[in-house]
Amino acid sequence: MIRVKYADTVITIMGRTIAEKILSRASGSPNVVPGDHVFADVDLHRTSPARVLPIFEEEGIEEVWDPSKIVVVNDHGSQESIDEANEKSQARQFVEEQVIEHFYDVGHGIGHEVLPENGHVRPGELIVAADSHSVTYGAFGAAGTGVGKTDIAYISATGQAWLRVPETIRFHVTGEFPEYTSAKDLVLYIAGEYGTDVARYKAIEYTGPAIESLPLDERMVLSNMAIELGGKFGFTPVDSMVTDYVDERTDKPYEPVRADDDVDYEATYHFDASELHPKVSKPHRVGNVVDVDEVTNVELDQVFIGTCTHGKYEDLSRAAAVLDGKEVAPGTRLIITPATREVFTRAAREGLIEIFNEAGATVTNATCGACIGFASGVLGEEEVCLAAQNRNFKGRMGSETSEIYLSSPETAAASAITGRITPPGAV
Amino acid sequence: MMRGTAYVFGDEINTDIITPRGSDYVGADLTDILMSPVRPNFAAEVDEGDIIVAGEHFGSGSSRETAPRAIQEAGISAVVAESFARIYYRNSVNIGLPALTCPGVTEHVSEEDEIEIGLGNGVIQNHTTGRDVEFEPLDDVVQSIYDAGGLFKYYHATK
Structure with missing residues (x-):
């Protein structure tokens, strides 16, 4: 990335990554570059009432910033213990008091799949949410990332998150997946070969014909496991497979974001899918492949x-x-x-x-x-x-x-x- | 002041090691389970102000904030690591527990060394060996959150 400053105007010469474009829009700073820290407006926020409520009480915060942009999913367990059942009740109460529009109670399933199924995940949007596997939304071209409870409470109260603009690395995959191998074998191969911190603080863009050939559910394996590579976001391409899926589930307009052709990625790793074998991670590390x-x-x-x-x-x-x-x-x-x-x-x-x-x-x-x-x-x-x-x-x-x-x-x-x-x- | 005994941990100390599963539920005493898979009763060894030194990718795994919270509640004043996992890092910033990235720290600091951190000048003094090591400078946003004492103190100061 090269920037030229002339008469207080910054001109960007090199192409820009998906993460840079989404964070530029969300922060209102048109020319953010990796390493910048910004306060960004999130487009959608999945909150966690049991974590947020004590902080709201302690900090004297009474209302969420926008109940129409908040989703609550009662997942992880389905009332497996008294403590957990009480948390689920707290969530229901929070949803009622704060008039949260989108609520999925116990039984709907895991939030990372419930959100896209119900049209909450749209290309080009910034989704900062409870739970580390929020990176899964990258399969739909959304910048999804997970944060902890103080962040969640802060976002629920303000709609904003402080974020570091990440460098982007690219995993470019050609060739065809052999029979009995799939996206998981690819991502475990990457974890084993390059380590579970290969993408630490970074965004990942998975590109290439082998990625484009994968069904959405398989692309979600790659975006989901981005966190297991240390990543902040994990994007797979936005094509008609994605937009058809999203359009069936939401009427809300969205603007897909794609990387420019001339992006200077921090690193590009090339793989040939046809060379993959089924992989296994041994205890107790994902990278022990x-x-x-x-x-x-x-x-x-x-x-x-x-x-x-x-x-x-x-x-x-x-x-x-x-x-x-x-x-x-x-x-x-x-x-x-x-x-x-x-x-x-x-x-x-x-x-x-x-x-x-x-x-x-x-x-x-x-x-x-x-x-x-x-x-x-x-x-x-x-x-x-x-x-x-x-x-x-x-x-x-x-x-x-x-x-x-x-x-x-x-x-x-x-x-x-x-x-x-x-x-x-x-x- | 950030001065105390250093406790040195290795690489890939993940959130399931720092605060094992289930511990973010109501009533759990975080300090009891802190580091229990690798160092049972760790919190009992800690004096107020002591410092954790760790290897690569400290805090990988879950978004559970219990990990830095348990460390803070045990009396640890800062964690210095070769590198941090992203979510752990921000959780630590948000609760006002300094997480300082310092490549080479595990070579400069040994178990039970007496060390002191200058958050303002970016230097870690090792009083046992007499050698200093610098940590990576803090970004302005991060510095302002630390200065406020955590994200919600920042919220109240800026709203």
Whole structure:
């Protein structure tokens, strides 16, 4: 990026990234460059009432800035404990008192899928929200990023967030994904090869024909896992697949933002998808990545397919293709958790739920559930789980002595059939 | 004043290590579980003003603000790391707990060294070794939030 200042006018010569364009508009500073800090107006905010309420009380704040731009989703658990049930009640009360327009109570599913399904995620918008996986909205061309509770309270009160304008790195992917490999294998490969801080403080733009060939649900795996690479935003291209999806769900106008052709990215990494193999992250770091063939001796107490990363229809469909007509190994539990009620309904209609049940899996309600050790699949001492999810931090799914491996849904499904980690093409 | 004993941690100290799962729920005593997967009873070792020194990508993972909050409640006055995860960093700024990026700090500071941070001059003095190390300068927005004492103090000062 080169800027020239002439008579108090700044002229930008080089092309601009998606993040720079969105943050320029949102901050009202037309020429922001990476490293600048700005206060930006958010277009949509997902708040977390249980976190915000104590801060509002302490700080004497009575009203949110704009109830029409705030969404509340009662997710993570679905009333798994008294404390959590009380939090959910607090959220309902907050929604009523603040007249929040968009509220999705327990049962709707995981917020990162509920928001796009309901037309709240639009290309070109800035969405600063509770929960680190808010980067998922990058699959729709929105600058989604997660923040903690003081930020959430501040945004709920003011509609503004302080943000550092990030550098942008690009992952350019050509070639075709081989059978039994998918977006998860690509993102785990990147985490293993370049580290889980390759995109720290940075925006990611995933580009190239291999990315454009992916269905939206698969692109969401890449944007969702951007945070696992340290990223602030994770964008995939805005094409007719995205705009058709959005237009079916909202009448609100939006302006898609695309990077200029002559952007000088901080770094561009080139990949050939056709060279990918199924990947697995070993405990207890996402970046601890090996080829699936290197861990086929690992016996599994549990296999889990779900979460904001892999509870979408495409994920369940890939798992079902592997499980169709097969049975889960004795001694291994297979737990499948659709991301949303809409996904569950479609999976039931298309016969996936029947395949899962006949294979001996347990299909749960739509929730974050086992991923964070909340429900239906909490791990006991020294249990070993292969999870199609995003994180394998120590103790995340239960006992501190349990172990979590990460993979794609198809590798998870194949492994449930054999009871040990297994390449998806081998069953 | 930011002066005290340094406790040195490694790379990739994530939020599930700093404050293990479930701890952001009502009634949990944050200091009891602070760092428990790698250093049980850590908070009991800490005296007011002590400083955490850490490696790369400190605070990766969740957006739970319990991570910096637990550190602050234990009496730690600042965290100096080779690098921070993004959300942890901003959470720490927002609650007024200095998070200072200092490449090379884990080579300059060892466990139990006595160190002192000059937030104004950008220098970390190691009183044990007698050597100084500089941390990365703070951005104006971040500096003004620290100066106010946290994001909501900034809110009240500027609204």
